[in-house]
Amino acid sequence: MTGLFSAVFLSALLFGAVTAAIPLLLAGLGEQMSEKAGVLNIGIEGMLLAGAYLGFVGAFYSGSLWLGFVTGAAGGAAVALIMALLCVRIGLNQIVIGIALTLGLEGLTALLHHFQFSRSYPRLPAADATVIPLLSDIPVIGPAFFKHHLIVYLAVALVFGMGYLYRRTQLGLNLQAAGDKPAALDVAGIDVIKTRTIAVLTTGALAGLGGAYLANVGAGLFIPFITNGAGFLGIVLAMLARGRPVWVLFGALLFGVCLSLTTAMQVAGINIPTDVIQMLPFLAVMIMLVLFGRRASLPAALGIPYERGAR
Amino acid sequence: MSSLSSSSVAARDIVALEGVTKRFPGIVANDSVDLSIRPGEVQVLLGENGAGKSTLIGMLSGLLQPDEGRILVDGKPTPITSPRHALALGIGTVFQHMMLVPTLTVAENLLLGGRWWQRPRTEELAARVAEITSTLGITVKLHAKVSELSLGEQQQVEILRAMVRKSRLLILDESTSMLTPKGIDELGALMRRLVEQGLAIVFITHKLKEAAAFGDRISVLKLGRKVGEIPPERFRALGEQAIISEIVELMFGKQSDDPEAVERPVRTVHAEAAPLLQVADLAVAPTDNAPGLSSISFDIRPGEILGIAGIDGNGQKQLAEALAGQRAATGGSVRLEGVAIEALSVGERRRRGLRYLTDDRLGEGTVGTFPVSINFFLKQVGAAPFWRNGVEQRAEIDKRATQLVREYDVRTPSLKTPVARLSGGNIQKVLLARELAEGAKMVIFNKPTYGLDLANTLASRQRIRDTAARGLAVLLISTDLEELLSMCDRIAVIANGALVGTVENVDDARTKVGRLMIGLAA
Ligand SMILES: Nc1ncnc2c1ncn2[C@@H]1O[C@H](COP(=O)(O)OP(=O)(O)OP(=O)(O)O)[C@@H](O)[C@H]1O
Ligand SMILES: [Mg+2]
Numbered sequence: 076m077t078g079l080f081s082a083v084f085l086s087a088l089l090f091g092a093v094t095a096a097i098p099l100l101l102a103g104l105g106e107q108m109s110e111k112a113g114v115l116n117i118g119i120e121g122m123l124l125a126g127a128y129l130g131f132v133g134a135f136y137s138g139s140l141w142l143g144f145v146t147g148a149a150g151g152a153a154v155a156l157i158m159a160l161l162c163v164r165i166g167l168n169q170i171v172i173g174i175a176l177t178l179g180l181e182g183l184t185a186l187l188h189h190f191q192f193s194r195s196y197p198r199l200p201a202a203d204a205t206v207i208p209l210l211s212d213i214p215v216i217g218p219a220f221f222k223h224h225l226i227v228y229l230a231v232a233l234v235f236g237m238g239y240l241y242r243r244t245q246l247g248l249n250l251q252a253a254g255d256k257p258a259a260l261d262v263a264g265i266d267v268i269k270t271r272t273i274a275v276l277t278t279g280a281l282a283g284l285g286g287a288y289l290a291n292v293g294a295g296l297f298i299p300f301i302t303n304g305a306g307f308l309g310i311v312l313a314m315l316a317r318g319r320p321v322w323v324l325f326g327a328l329l330f331g332v333c334l335s336l337t338t339a340m341q342v343a344g345i346n347i348p349t350d351v352i353q354m355l356p357f358l359a360v361m362i363m364l365v366l367f368g369r370r371a372s373l374p375a376a377l378g379i380p381y382e383r384g385a386r
Numbered sequence: 387m388s389s390l391s392s393s394s395v396a397a398r399d400i401v402a403l404e405g406v407t408k409r410f411p412g413i414v415a416n417d418s419v420d421l422s423i424r425p426g427e428v429q430v431l432l433g434e435n436g437a438g439k440s441t442l443i444g445m446l447s448g449l450l451q452p453d454e455g456r457i458l459v460d461g462k463p464t465p466i467t468s469p470r471h472a473l474a475l476g477i478g479t480v481f482q483h484m485m486l487v488p489t490l491t492v493a494e495n496l497l498l499g500g501r502w503w504q505r506p507r508t509e510e511l512a513a514r515v516a517e518i519t520s521t522l523g524i525t526v527k528l529h530a531k532v533s534e535l536s537l538g539e540q541q542q543v544e545i546l547r548a549m550v551r552k553s554r555l556l557i558l559d560e561s562t563s564m565l566t567p568k569g570i571d572e573l574g575a576l577m578r579r580l581v582e583q584g585l586a587i588v589f590i591t592h593k594l595k596e597a598a599a600f601g602d603r604i605s606v607l608k609l610g611r612k613v614g615e616i617p618p619e620r621f622r623a624l625g626e627q628a629i630i631s632e633i634v635e636l637m638f639g640k641q642s643d644d645p646e647a648v649e650r651p652v653r654t655v656h657a658e659a660a661p662l663l664q665v666a667d668l669a670v671a672p673t674d675n676a677p678g679l680s681s682i683s684f685d686i687r688p689g690e691i692l693g694i695a696g697i698d699g700n701g702q703k704q705l706a707e708a709l710a711g712q713r714a715a716t717g718g719s720v721r722l723e724g725v726a727i728e729a730l731s732v733g734e735r736r737r738r739g740l741r742y743l744t745d746d747r748l749g750e751g752t753v754g755t756f757p758v759s760i761n762f763f764l765k766q767v768g769a770a771p772f773w774r775n776g777v778e779q780r781a782e783i784d785k786r787a788t789q790l791v792r793e794y795d796v797r798t799p800s801l802k803t804p805v806a807r808l809s810g811g812n813i814q815k816v817l818l819a820r821e822l823a824e825g826a827k828m829v830i831f832n833k834p835t836y837g838l839d840l841a842n843t844l845a846s847r848q849r850i851r852d853t854a855a856r857g858l859a860v861l862l863i864s865t866d867l868e869e870l871l872s873m874c875d876r877i878a879v880i881a882n883g884a885l886v887g888t889v890e891n892v893d894d895a896r897t898k899v900g901r902l903m904i905g906l907a908a
Contacts, residue, residue, distance in 0.1 A: 246502040248494050256487040262447065262479065263499035264470035270502075375488075383468075384449040 082215050088332075088339050089219030094293050096331025097230050098123065098302070101285030102309025103316065103323040104237055105278035110313050111241070112274035113254035113376040117173025118158045120306030121180030122282035123289070126151040128184040130287025131297035132191075134199055143199075143291050144226065144284055151283020152276050154180060159275040163268055166380030177306070185299035202292045224292050226284075237320040250274055251318075254374030257381040267381045282306065311360050315367050326363070333359045398461065400425055400555050400586045401446065401477070406455035408441050413799070415441040417610040418455065423555060427618065428577055428587045430597045432633060433607035434839040435811030436797065439590050440482050442607070443559050446588075447479040448472035473499070478553030480544045480561045482590075482810075482837070483748070488533035492543050495532055496550055511550070518549050523572050534673065537745060538564040538698030538865070545573065556580065557588045562596060563836045566697045566865050574600040592839045598629040606636040613637075637840070660724070661685035662859035663740075663828045668718035668728075670701075670708050670883075677701045677883040679708060682718070684878060684885065686828070686859035691850070693874035693891070694863040695899050701883035702863045703745070706832045709861070710742035711735045722828060736765060739827030743834060745863075747813045754806030758798050759787035761805045762820050794819040795845070811842035818849055828859040835869060847873060867903075871896055879903055 102119055109116040116122075130147025134140050154176060162169045204222045211221035241247040249270050252260035257267045289305065290297045308330055316322035333356040340352050399422040408416040415438045423429055431439050444450035445457065448469040456463045459475055466472050472479070486495045496515065497506040512528060519526055524542050532540060541564040548556055558577075562570045577587050577600055591597055597604060604616040614636040621629065663686045672678030679701050686692045694702060707713035709720060711732040720728040727735050744751045752761045763772050763783060771782045787801050796815045798808055805813060814834070821829060831850060835843040850873060854860045864870050870877050870891075877895060878888040879902035889898045 243505070244502075245497070245500045245504050245506050248490065248498055248506065249502055251490060252487045252498055255489045256485070259485040259487050259495070260498060262449070262469045262481065262485050264468075264473045265499055265502075266468070266470070384444055 084339070084343075086215045086217075086219040088335050089215070090222070091335030091338060092328060092331035093220060093223060093227065094331075095334040096327040097227055098285035098289040098293065098305050099308050099312060099330055100230055100234070100324060100327035101281045101288070102306050103312035103327055104233065104320060105281035105285075106309045106313035107316060107318065107320065107323055108237075108250065108274045108281075109278040110374060110377055111254050111318060112250045112271045113257060113374055113379065113381070114158075114163060114271055114275055115169045115173070115378040116155075116158065116275065116278055117170055117310065118154065118176035119173075119278065119282050119309055120302060120304070121173075121177040122151040122154045122279045123286040123302045123306040123309075124177075124180045124184050124300075125154045126283025126286025127290040127301050128188065128286075128297055130283070131199070131290040134287075134291050135197065140199070140202055140224075140291055144287050147287025147291075148280040148283040151281070151286060152279040155275050155279020155282075158279070159272045162380065163271045163275060166382060169378050169380075181300060188297060188299055196296050196298055198296045199291055201295065224288075226288060226292070230288075231324065234320045234324045241318065241320070251374075253381075254376055257376050261381070261383060267383075271381070282309070285309075308356070308360065311364070314373065315363060317372055329363075330356055330359060398425075399423060399458065400460065402458040402461075403442070403445075404456050404458065406442070406445060406452045406457065408438075408445060408450060409453050410441075414610050416445075416452075416607075419607070419610075419612050421605060421612070423586050423588060424603075425554070425584045425586045426581050427602040428581055428589050428600055430601035430604045431588060431590045431607065432592075432594075432597055432604060432637065434637065435842055436609075436809035437607040437839075438610040439607055440559055441610075443479060443481070443557055443588070443590070446472065446477060446555075446557060447481075448477075473551065473553075476552075476554030477557065478548040478551045478555070479557040480541075480548050480559060482559040484537070484540055484544070486532045486540055486543060489531065491529050491531055492526060492535070493528040495543065496528075496547050514550055515546065518546060522546070522549075522576060524569070536564075536699035536703060538566070538569070541565060542569070553585070555586045555588070557590075559590045560592070560837055561589075562591055562593065564698060564833075564865070567867060568697075570596065592837070592843070594630045594633055594840070595626070597633065598626045604629070604633065606633065608637065634840075659687045659689075662688045662723060663861070664719075664721040664724075665709070666719045666721075668705075668708060668720065669716045670704050670713060671716045672883070677704070678716075679704050679883045682885055684888065686861060688857045688859055689854050690876070691854045691860040691862055691874045693870035693877040694861065694880050695867060695870050695877050695903060696865070696880035697903065698865050700880050702880060703832065704883065705880065706742060706744075706830050706861075706863060709830055710740065712742075733765075737825075739825050741821040741826045741829045743817055743821050743829065743831045745833040745836065747810070747817060748806060751817050752805045752813060755804050757802045758791070758796065758805050758808070758816060759783050759801040761816050762787050762790055762823075765820065790819040790823070810837040811839055814838060814842065814846060818846065822849070822853060826853075826858060828861070829853055830861045830863070832863045833865065834862070835864075835866070867896070867899065870899070 102123055106116055106119050126147035129150030130143045133146030134143025158172060158176060161167045161172050202224045205225040205228065207221040211217040249260060249265050253267050253270045260270065261267050286302060290301060294301060312323050312326040315326060337352050337355050340347065341349055401423045403419055403421040405418045405420060406416055407414065407418050419442060433439050441450065445452050446466065448466045448471050457466055458464065466475065493508060493511060496511055500506060515526060515528060526543060526546055541561060545561055562573060565573065577589065581587055589600060602618045602621060604621065605612055606614045616629065616632060624632065666683045668679060668682040670679040677700060682705060684692060694705065696702060704713060708715045711730060715728060719726055722738055722740055727738060748754055753764065766772060768776065772779055784801055791798065791801070794815045797812050805816060834850060835846050838846060850860060850862065862870065862874060874891050876888055876890055877899050878885045879899055887902045889895050
């Protein structure tokens with residue numbers, strides 16, 4: 076069997092879907108944490124981009140993919156630190172600062188890349204896959220899901236780690252209180268500013284990691300604007316997931332399939348205009364918003380800076 | 387009524403305020419206040435709405451920093467820098483406004499504040515809670531979501547939380563406002579036991595009888611200044627009536643025996659007049675933690691005030707919301723002027739003259755960050771003459787708002803002030819003005835005077851009487867039996883979502899209602 080429905084095609088499609096889903100998943104999980112704590116993090120697209128750029132630079136000069144992940148996460152966290160200072164500590168408008176950060180990072184990373192590499196786009200060597208024994212032998216499913224870079228499995232494990240964090244730990248309670256009724260958290264003796272700062276920095280690190288994966292493993296190179304709205308898709312995912320990490324995973328995979336399908340159809344040379352094909356993921360966003368958007372419940376204090384004693 | 391322990395050793399102050407001043411833009415909320423808080427004493431803090439009581443508490447609990455003056459803890463000047471610091475110093479506070487996270491369960495709320503790396507200690511908590519609730523005589527649903535509890539139950543949870551923390555100084559800011567008479571007495575007894583164990587308590591209330599019954603020392607605030615104090619020695623020497631009249635003199639500068647005991651004017655309700663509101667077999671399905679309603683039936687005639695008495699959390703809120711259209715009824719009929727309205731929307735019922743004054747003034751009654759002026763017209767957004775073609779008519783709004791502010795005596799720095807900045811009594815006036823304006827025929831009041839000072843309570847009650855006198859039908863829901871007895875023509879008692887009896891408000895109504903409330907036949 077050849078063409079669209081061959082086993083090879085299908086597993087390549089799913090493999091691509093997982094690869095495309097990981098940055099969305101990490102961005103979505105990160106955004107979810109910020110939102111839980113009451114901070115609407117629109118700057119996440121910029122954090123993703125910072126992670127992609129610094130992740131690539133780190134891996135390119137050191138030759139180590141893992142070091143690239145570290146520099147990427149640090150880059151995302153650094154942008155998040157600016158966000159935390161301006162929006163959490165000083166209490167500036169989260170939407171304005173978020174947009175400013177995203178636009179700023181788009182320009183900055185493009186500029187830096189231009190200075191360093193001029194018009195060349197050097198590639199990293201292909202990432203090693205961690206092949207899971209036995210499972211990877213299953214037809215179609217095996218090559219699609221069990222032959223990925225180690226970080227992919229870690230990201231999926233993180234989903235369950237987050238679920239545990241939110242439902243079973245003190246930090247989870249604190250985060251939720253910071254988003255739903257920050258004054259109650261404050262009078263319970265927990266610093267709201269600190270709690271929200273931790274959440275925003277974690278968001279930055281996760282988004283940075285997602286960006287580094289996108290550049291280093293997904294694409295193998297950095298090009299300006301490489302994230303192409305993945306951070307915004309992460310925001311949509313976080314809003315639809317209603318605080319549940321597992322739903323972020325499902326949503327990320329769904330978008331991943333759409334993104335992968337886009338590439339696959341282009342590669343397969345199917346006769347539809349590319350512009351239409353590229354709309355697919357965004358069409359999926361619309362459909363999901365129509366279907367589930369109304370039930371999305373956001374924390375009561377989302378987007379509102381906390382000031383002690385104000386009323 | 388005071389303990390022996392307070393008279394023994396010359397107790398040293400646990401916490402003392404010296405010349406503390408706190409300013410907010412345009413207002414001095416506390417003006418050079420001195421206060422000494424001693425172990426073994428219940429210090430009652432009294433004052434009108436906006437006198438600055440909560441502001442003072444804010445400084446003791448680390449939420450606010452004084453602009454001038456200092457706070458001494460155990461005799462040492464100690465700036466209380468954060469709520470965490472206050473808790474570490476042993477100062478536990480039950481705040482006036484709910485400080486619970488609505489989306490978390492009661493247990494989770496009680497656990498809030500643990501170090502982030504710890505696992506929530508649920509079992510330990512359950513044991514400790516069981517111990518406290520049994521002495522308090524209350525039951526708490528540990529696994530219920532806070533948003534599903536009535537305001538009274540939430541208040542109990544907050545008191546419980548302060549107890550769980552084992553404070554040296556316990557501050558209760560209007561913590562009796564949502565409790566039943568029985569709950570209030572139990573809290574009073576509990577306070578007595580705690581001070582006997584050497585705790586210090588600061589107790590804020592607007593009910594002078596509570597002050598006289600539970601206090602050892604009374605301080606009165608007025609416009610941010612401390613205008614008087616009754617020390618324990620004098621307190622013990624005076625009887626209840628003498629204390630109350632002394633307080634009234636300090637607060638209002640006028641003498642009166644029991645200001646709340648106004649004669650109920652005999653009104654003529656035309657018994658033959660057709661009922662304005664007819665409710666028959668109204669039913670609402672119960673939710674996990676709120677009772678439903680079953681076969682509720684009553685009529686209210688024009689000019690009549692029907693009271694609903696009962697222990698908080700027995701379906702009062704559900705009844706009010708079902709009538710207003712905010713909660714789906716599962717059966718029964720509601721007729722306004724003979725026309726069935728049970729299928730109509732909230733807005734449509736309002737247009738036909740049914741008005742609902744919620745007890746949740748800040749939560750559902752007003753939008754805290756909106757200016758006072760807009761809050762008057764929240765339920766008319768988009769309607770002429772205040773909006774035309776979707777455009778806000780500033781001049782019209784301000785003109786009418788100015789009238790209402792004057793008419794209802796709303797004390798606000800300006801029309802633009804966000805409503806949440808006003809004191810509780812003034813927020814209530816904004817609500818009253820909004821709901822009683824144009825076209826009201828039938829009004830539901832849910833706990834209309836809770837948290838109001840004496841002057842505002844009396845003014846609100848007068849408003850309600852005037853409302854009925856204008857020929858409107860009034861449903862008055864309250865947990866304050868005195869209030870119902872002083873206002874209503876008939877009083878129905880609600881228990882477990884059903885009306886267990888209705889009595890005419892004549893001579894022996896008090897005993898009859900009381901019997902119904904504790905489950906006996908009238
Ligand atoms: N954060 C704030 N910003 C601006 N003004 C405030 C703030 N907090 C309180 N005020 C004002 O300070 C004054 C004192 O308010 P406070 O809440 O202390 O009164 P209160 O005595 O507790 O009244 P109530 O009995 O109604 O609770 C009021 O005029 C209030 O409007
Ligand atoms: Mg107050």
